[in-house]
Amino acid sequence: MKVQIKNWHAVAQWRWDSVSDDTNKGDDDEGDVCGICRVPYEGCCPACKVPGDDCPLIWGECSHVFHMHCLLKWIGTAASKQQCPMDRRSWVTAERKIAPAQEPAASADHSRD
Amino acid sequence: MATDALRAQVAAKWQESFTRLNQNEPGIVGLLNFSQAWNIARECIRPRGLDEPDPLTEYDKSTFQASFELLNKCRRLPILLETFLDDMRKRLPVIKEEVDQYTLEYERTSDTSFILNLVFRLLQWYNKWMPRSELGATLQSAFVLSFQTHIFSILTPTFVRGFKELCASTLPPSDPSTSAPEPNIKMWEAFETLGLLDRYENIIASVGYEHIEAHVVSNFAGQWSTSVLGELRKWMTNQVVPWMLLMYGRNATTTDDARAMLQNVGSRFDFHMAKTLCDLRTKEIFDIIIDFPESTGALQDLKECLHRVDQRANLVHTLRKANHKRLLHPGADTRLILTQYVATIKCLRVIDPPGVLLFKVADPIRRYLRERPDTIRCIISNLTGDDDSGDPLVDDSEPIQPLHQTELEEYNDPNWEPEPVDAGPDFRANKPSDIVSTLVSIYDSKDLFVKELQVLLAQRLLSVTDDDSEKVEKERRSIEILKIRFGEAALQACEVMLKDMSDSKRIDGHVQSQNETVLHPTIISKHFWPMLEATEIVMPGQFRTLQEEYAKRYSTFKPDKQLRWLPHLGTVHLELQLEDRTIETNVPPLEAAFIELFSQQNVWTMDKLIDQVGSSVDKAAALKALLTWVDLGVLKEEGNNTFSLLEVADAAGTTPREPRAVANSAMELPSAPSVQQQQAEQMKVYWKFIEGMLTNLGSLPVDRIQNMLKLAPGYDQTVEQLGIFMEAARLEGLVVVRDGIWKLTPK
Incomplete structure (x- = not known):
């Protein structure tokens, strides 16, 4: 017998890449939350209404990740002294590895078997 | 002497x-x-x-x-x-x-x-x-x-x-075509002379009353479309009053005289007429409500009669009884109850604008509806016009208003009016509020509605197939309507869900343009959708390949994001090419996964199959999936939980049966757990807390547990709900209770 798929209407969730690349506990249902607003990364910051591309994350060199809006707001305040709110190191936005992104993503997929 | x-x-x-x-x-x-x-x-x-x-x-x-x-x-x-x-x-x-x-x-x-x-x-x-x-x-x-x-x-x-x-016999016949009998004046005189009139006044009056009753019942029972009170009064004037004149107005010389004489008895007869009509309509009230709005006339009559006759308590009583008997029982469809409830609201507003009657009648209905699990679904699906049976509860003509919050009485209002006298102590006038507010107010908070709405919307959106963007548009429209009622903020999640739909389409369009594939996923933002049941299926063979490829392309398109499949949701359109036939069908993913496995090997036992797709699939679901194929004549059950592929159609028993089960399972909406299931799901989280508490502190009464759980984030259960949960845990053998003190079951 041969099974041919004509059309597959599937359902998937999106999640931010890389948040927990290291731990690879991707199957954990409770995703991490933004350290500033305590809303999950896949949610949106309090000022936004729509998650995803409209409320993106920002990655710091210090390995901390926040909603971009949350962090920018923090950085905007005088008290912040341009530091990461978690570790008080001065904030440096990490270079995102845009081009090779698919490699780790794909391998992450494989390693989940 | x-x-x-x-x-x-x-x-x-x-x-x-x-x-x-x-x-x-x-x-x-x-x-x-x-x-x-x-x-x-x-x-x-x-x-x-x-x-x-x-x-x-x-x-x-x-x-x-x-x-x-x-x-x-x-x-x-x-x-x-x-x-x-x-x-x-x-x-x-x-x-x-x-x-x-x-x-x-x-x-x-x-x-x-x-x-x-x-x-x-x-x-x-x-x-x-x-x-x-x-x-x-x-x-x-x-x-x-x-x-x-x-x-x-x-x-x-x-x-x-x-x-x-x-x-x-002297009464004019109620049939207007035959003429009234010639008034026998001599007879009445004789009555008078012999004193029979005074002696039997009650009897004569009762003759009149009975005549009126008979006339009302025979001519107006079931006649609800127009108001009959005017007609009835005319009939009284033309037919009954002349008759009454024979008796009560014999000695009258002038009309004024006669009027004065008839004043008393006339108003008694008029009262009786009103009472008769009122009784009749009260008896019919349930059906009148069913017939609404064709029965407006009857309602007007009833209203006027109730002004004249104090039968309000009787009306309430009758209607409550009728509701109890005919409406509020397990045999009645929730939708039906709702429809009748709405009609009742409308009808009783006609009869009694302040709403006292309504309040008294509605109370049992509302209590009953609250107990029904599918009430919210019914209301929501009706609000969004998603009802197959048409007949929306809410007229389109009614302007859509924001939900009315029950407000405190405004005593500075110059138009303030006291509550009607027969209002009960807990009567709350919800004055101009619309039907929807009334329906929503069956429940204490509108949050429940919003949650249920999300569940419904999720179900419907997930069942939408790609080429069906009209449906999404329709959902969008109904959400827009609901937004006006529930407020923008409450429906934010629904908004995101709709956006997910259009985003998925856009993304899919992009992915397809680069590399065409048969996989068209709906990509959702999980925090904005109701919790979807998570059974992990590992899709075998070509399905897995498709998933992986798609995920890769997605990550290329959106470098910061990954896809996580919810493989148990969705539908697959398959074509099976067997030796002697091809079968084309729509099936849920689990069915698809199984048949894919059969393409690798002709005979499987159920346990093996379950192992192959990840062991979280429960047996009932697996059996159902396999039976789908058996019904289609593709598989054959060999007994002992073993199934084999029928490469050549089985001549005897498997001329493909009517694919009833398949139609059902394919059409079935993707399951999204209802609010109750979600609550149970939530409680599971708190079970961890409870377990910890009981481990550390030994044994606790339920109040203590509740108090401590209140410290946990997002805990919103009442102590009763907690009690029910603990009871459930006891039945599962996790805890034991003695004198209201809960303990973990000793290991």
Whole structure:
């Protein structure tokens, strides 16, 4: 017998890449939350209404990740002294590895078997 | 022995009487005169037989008068009266015999003319015996009283029945085509003369009442479309009032006179009419409500009648009873109950704008609806116009308003009105609020609605296939409508869900443009969708490859994001190419996964299959999936949980049966757990806390557990809910309870 798929209407969730690349506990249902607003990364910051591309994350060199809006707001305040709110190191936005992104993503997929 | 004194006394008495009768005439002439006068007087007022001649023919008038004057002078008139009445009593058996005869005839034939004849006969006797008017009013009135008393004592219940029937026969027939019977004025006069009217007033009135009742019931039962009260009043004026005039307005000379006489009795009849109509409509109220809005006329009538007659409590009682009997039982569809509830709201608003009646009637319905698990779904699906059976609860014409919050009474309002008198203590006037607010207010908070709405929306969106963007548009529209009611913020999540749909389409379009694939996923933002049941299926073979490829492309397109599949959701359109046939079908993913496995190997046991797709699939689901294929004639059950592929159609039993089960399973909406299931899901999280508590502290009462759980983020259960949960945990053997103290089951 041969099974041919004509059309597959599937359902998937999106999640931010890389948040927990290291731990690879991707199957954990409770995703991490933004350290500033305590809303999950896949949610949106309090000022936004729509998650995803409209409320993106920002990655710091210090390995901390926040909603971009949350962090920018923090950085905007005088008290912040341009530091990461978690570790008080001065904030440096990490270079995102845009081009090779698919490699780790794909391998992450494989390693989940 | 008589003493002298006694003798003297008797002699004195005798002397006195003698002088009185003898009138100072010489000798006993006076006595003789008196004797003659007495005889004449007695003879002429003697009750005679009907065929006996009138006394006037025997004696002339002056003789009478002389005799009576003489008697009067001798003060013997009272004695005469007594004698007369006594004579009459003696003659009465004659009348009684006649009466009995007539009533017997009536009883035999049920012909009211016998009663009528009887009355006339009585009248004849009456007239015959009636003392002449010259003899003074005293005599006459004494006669009338005595005659009537005797007559009444003679008349039997049968007569009363016949009399009632006789009266009824004089009524104008309720059928307007036949003309009213000629009013028999003589009869009424006879009634009056004989005092029957006064004596049987109740009966006559009841005849009128019954006539009205019969007319109302026969002509207006089930006639709800127009208001009948006006027509009924006209009928009263034209038909009943003339009849009443015969009785109550006989002596009226002018119309004003008549009106004054009828005032009292007329308003009584009008009241009775209103009451009859009111009773009728009250009895019909449940069906009237069903018929609404075709029954507006009846409601108007009822409203007016209720103004006149105080039957509000009765109406409430009847309607509540009818609701209880006909509506609030397990056999009634929730949708039906809702429809009826809405109709009830509308109807009772017509009858009673302040809403007291409604409040009293609605309470049981609302309580009942609250207990039904699918009420919210029904309301929501109706609000969004998603009902197959049409008939939306809310008119489109009604302007869509934001939900009305129950507000405190505003005492500074110049138009403030006190609550109606019959309002109960917990009556809350929700004045102009619309139907939807009322429905939503069945529940304490609208959050429940919003949650359920999300679940429904999720179900529907996930069942949308890619080429069906119209459906999404439709959902978007209904969400827009609901936003006006529930507020923008409450429906934010729904908004995101819709956006996910359009985003998925866009992304899919992009991915397809680069590399066409049969996989078209809907990509959701999980925090904005209701919790979807998570059973992990590992899709085998080509499905897995497709998933991986798609995920890779997605990550290329959106470098910061990854896809996580929810493989148990969605549908797969498959074509199976077997040796002798091809089968094309739509199946859920689990079915697809199984058949893919069969393409690798012809015989599987169920346990093996489950192992292959990840062991989180439960057996029932797996069996169902396999049976789908058995039904389609693709697989065959070998017994012992083993299934084999039918490469060549089984000639005997598997001519592809009607793919009923498949149709069902494919059409089935992707399951999103209802609010209750989600609550249970949430409680599982808190179970960890409870477990920890009980481990550390040994044993705790439920109150302590509740208090400590309150510290946990997002905990919103009541102590009762916690109790239910603990009970459930006990049944699972996780905890034990003694005297209200909970403990972990000792390991």
